[in-house]
Amino acid sequence: MSVLAPAAGEVVELMLEVPQGQVLEYNLPALCSALDIADPTRIAVETDGLRRAIVTIYPSNPLAEVRAVTAEDLVMDRHGRIAVGVYHNGRTVKRRLYDPATGSxxxxxxxxxxxxxxxxxxQLELAAEKRNGIVSWVCDLKNGQSVPEARDNVDWFGTTPEEAILMLRAAVNVAQERMERYSRLGRTAFIRDAPDPLHHLRIExxxxxLEKGAPYREEATYLIRELGRTGRSVGEGIGLSAQASHLEELGGSDxxxxxxxxxxxxLxxxxxxxxxxxxxxxxxxxxAQLMPIPKSLRNVELRSQFAIDADDDEEDAPGTQGMAYLLSGPHPTAMMRHFRIGSIAPTPGLDPEILALYGDDAPPTLEDASHDAAGEAYAARHDPVKMAMLCQAVYDEAQEEEDKRPAGKAGKSYSPAKPPRAAAPRIIDRVRAALANASAPMSAEDVLAAVLADGGKEVRPGSVRNALLELVNGDTDVVRADRGLYTIDR
Ligand SMILES: Nc1ncnc2c1ncn2[C@@H]1O[C@H](COP(=O)(O)OP(=O)(O)OP(=O)(O)O)[C@@H](O)[C@H]1O
Ligand SMILES: [Mg+2]
Incomplete structure (x- = not known):
């Protein structure tokens, strides 16, 4: 077919259909083979689920380069959507943050x-939340290392499973409180910012x-389900990001x-x-089939096993980070890529591009009317010492529950084989102790060395840095002495 030998740089589109009475099925590797295309990410197939398909063949992966996200992208349109990236055909991908039609x-x-x-x-979504007046509560369970720029740009930033439980409990209570308040007003649906803001809880x-053996799996699953059920009509959304190969790993598929x-x-x-x-x-x-997203955009090229070729460096191939399928969008099987968010290369501290995306304003906070419902934990969100005590209580409760379980049933919600999390001194306490023991201000590296030498568990440099940030930003006696130096304000 001459159509399959396009001029350089040309895109080819094939409209295909099977006879009536048949359902179109295809096999991606076979299709690539038939078209003699080694790089499968050059082909996009979209079907109507019945008889017809459009096959688009690009001269090279159309998503290899995507522009950076802008503040304008993040402003909700009248349907409550923001622009998050582009589809392979160049059209903008939108993700819904809110449904104004139903108030959901x-x-x-x-x-x-x-x-x-x-x-x-x-981070893109959190920046959008901030810019659209949505109150964000975020629990970053990688010790705050996944989305560090979010820390001062959201209403509540947590880093431990215990704090996630406190956040979930608070959010469920707020949903309950809003429900009662709205019902007194005779309201049947949520209206954004009238008077309450939208409120999102995100667990990174x-x-x-939620995985099997995680200490709070049962309660977290219950609370997430509860918030999913009650939050929707009172302006409370919930979001999970996860690395999971099975729904079972996330509290069970139900x-x-x-x-x-x-x-x-x-996805x-x-x-x-x-x-x-x-x-x-x-x-x-x-x-429907989704073309697997490869790790990098390197063509698999067969060469003699003995060919000497300096050009064989896998590291040079562009990555595919941010490529995805938006399953809930209008084109679930069309490959898309998120806009570039922040720098590709790691930055030594917080990424200035990401900070700029959030903007300088203070983050939106929960309405006063719901503060009581949000409770102690919400009030203590900027007080690391108080928060540590509340987290310890969550931990102790779980331990008690565990001890009450009849023998033989143990391990259902908490695996005793795991070292107890809160029993070991927390990194933040070890960092403070290192500063307290020193006679002069210390750099982050000094603190790391001291913490590594204190006989406790191995820690990563990032965790020490986060602990320092938390101490300096929180209401504690740890202060910045000079550029890059920390000390105790005695
Ligand atoms: N949209 C994007 N724009 C720019 N760089 C990106 C984007 N998405 C990912 N990256 C790059 O890929 C790296 C990994 O991305 P990210 O940390 O978001 O992955 P992850 O899925 O959270 O991984 P992990 O499971 O390790 O936490 C980032 O450090 C960044 O360099
Ligand atoms: Mg991550």
Whole structure:
């Protein structure tokens, strides 16, 4: 077919159909083979689920380069959507943050394997939340290392599973309180900012909270389901980002199936078992296929095993971070890529580009009327010492529950084989102790060395740095002495 030998740089579009009475099925590798295309990401197939398909063949992967996100992208349109990236055909991808037509808050799920771009995508959404007056509560279960720029740009930033539980409990209470308040007003639906703001709770690395053997799995699952159920009509959304190959890893498939069906579901680079699960859960029609997202855009080229070629460096191939499928969008099988968010290369501290995306304003906070319902934990969100005490109480409660369990049933919600999390001194306390023991201000490196030498568990430099930030920004006696130096204000 001459059409398949396009001039350089040309895009070819094939409209295909099978005879009436048949259902179009295709096999992606076979299609690539038939077209003699080695790089499968050059082909896009979209079907109507029945007889017809459009096959688009690009001269090279059309998503290799994507522009940076702008503040304008993040402003909600009249349908409550923001621009998050582009589809392979160049059209803008929109994700819904809110549904003004029904007044419904949204549920968000962001899946992807490690390095696929979950945390950056979350930052885009968090920046959008801030810019649209949405109150964000974020629990970053990677010790605050996943989305560090969010810390001062959201209303409540937590870093431990205990704090996630406190946040979830508070959010469920707020939903209850709003419901009662709205019902007294005779209101049947949520109206944004009249008077209450939208409120989103996000759990980053939710798998750490929900996977089998995680200490708070049962309660977290219950609370997430509860918030998903009651929050929608009172302006409270919930979002999870997770690295998971199975829904089972996330509190059991029942919890999430409903959320997945109605939520904004984004699938970044995933494992094939995850996709099988999505199909078996009915989230993707059995005939739909998603072109797997490769780790990098390197062509597989067969060469003699003995060819000497300096050009064989895998490291040079562009990555595919941020490429995804927006399953809840109008084109679930069309590959898209998120806009560039922040710098690709790691920055030594907080990423200035990401900070700029959030803007300088103070983040929106929960309405006064709900502060009582949000309770002690919300009031203590900027008080690390008080928060540590509340977290310890959550931990102790879980321990007590565990001790009450009849023998033989142990391990259902908490695995005693795991070292108790809160019993070991927390990094933040070790960091403060290191500063207290020193006679002069210390750099982050000095603090790290002192903490590594204190006989406690191994720590990573990032965790020490985060602890320092938390201490300096929190209401404690730790202060910055000079550029890059920390000390105790005695
Ligand atoms: N939209 C994006 N724009 C720019 N860079 C990105 C984007 N998405 C991902 N990256 C790059 O890829 C790296 C990994 O992305 P990210 O940390 O978001 O992945 P992740 O899915 O959260 O991984 P992990 O499971 O390790 O937490 C980032 O450090 C960044 O360099
Ligand atoms: Mg991450």
């Amino acid at each position: 808050a949204q549920r968000f799920l962001l899946f992807g394997t490690t390095g696929a771009g979950k945390s950056r995508t979350l 690395e939710a798998n750490r909270l 919890t999430l199936r409903a959320m997945l069906k109605e939520g904004e579901v984004t 970044l680079r995933w494992s094939s078992s995850m996709m099988r699960q999505l199909v078996s859960d009915g989230l993707l029609p059995a005939t």
